Amino acid sequence: MGSMSASPFFAALPSRALISVAGPDWRDFLHNLLTNDVAALKAGEVRFAALLTPQGRLLFDLFVIGREDGCWLDCQAERRAALIQRLSIYRLRAKVEIAIATGKKHYDKRHALREQQDRREAERAVFGRGRDD
Numbered sequence: 001m002g003s004m005s006a007s008p009f010f011a012a013l014p015s016r017a018l019i020s021v022a023g024p025d026w027r028d029f030l031h032n033l034l035t036n037d038v039a040a041l042k043a044g045e046v047r048f049a050a051l052l053t054p055q056g057r058l059l060f061d062l063f064v065i066g067r068e069d070g071c072w073l074d075c076q077a078e079r080r081a082a083l084i085q086r087l088s089i090y091r092l093r094a095k096v097e098i099a100i101a102t103g104k105k106h107y108d109k110r111h112a113l114r115e116q117q118d119r120r121e122a123e124r125a126v127f128g129r130g131r132d133d
Contacts, residue, residue: 017080020101021087022070025094030071033090034064041066051086059086072101 021030031039036049043066051060060083063074075083080100087098 015077016074017077018101019073019075019080019084019087020070020099021073021096022067023094023096026070026096029091029094029096030064033087034062036064038064038066038071041071043068051083070097 034049045066065072
């Protein structure tokens with residue numbers, strides 16, 4: 001059995017979008033709204049959750065990705081604006097910032113080099129050598 005990488009892997013998926021939630025009250029704010037426990041969420045952990053109506057109907061399903069200074073909410077791209085609007089309604093006096101997050105900075109820094117290496121390895125496997133050889 002292979003071991004898993006210590007850092008999470010990010011891939012650009014056009015059907016998904018990220019929302020950044022940060023601030024001193026972000027844990028309590030989301031813990032009171034979502035179906036999963038985010039109070040104990042650690043940086044790098046990912047949990048599936050949903051936002052429901054008071055009657056229990058599903059509004060949004062999402063992944064909560066823990067960060068040191070808050071979290072990302074990974075949701076359907078076409079529903080991101082509606083989710084931000086819904087969260088903003090519930091924000092009231094909570095000290096949280098809700099904003100669009102691209103994640104591109106983290107994706108590019110961690111994986112651009114790895115993608116280049118994977119491409120070279122694939123070229124070597126197919127053609128016997130890479131373009132840079």
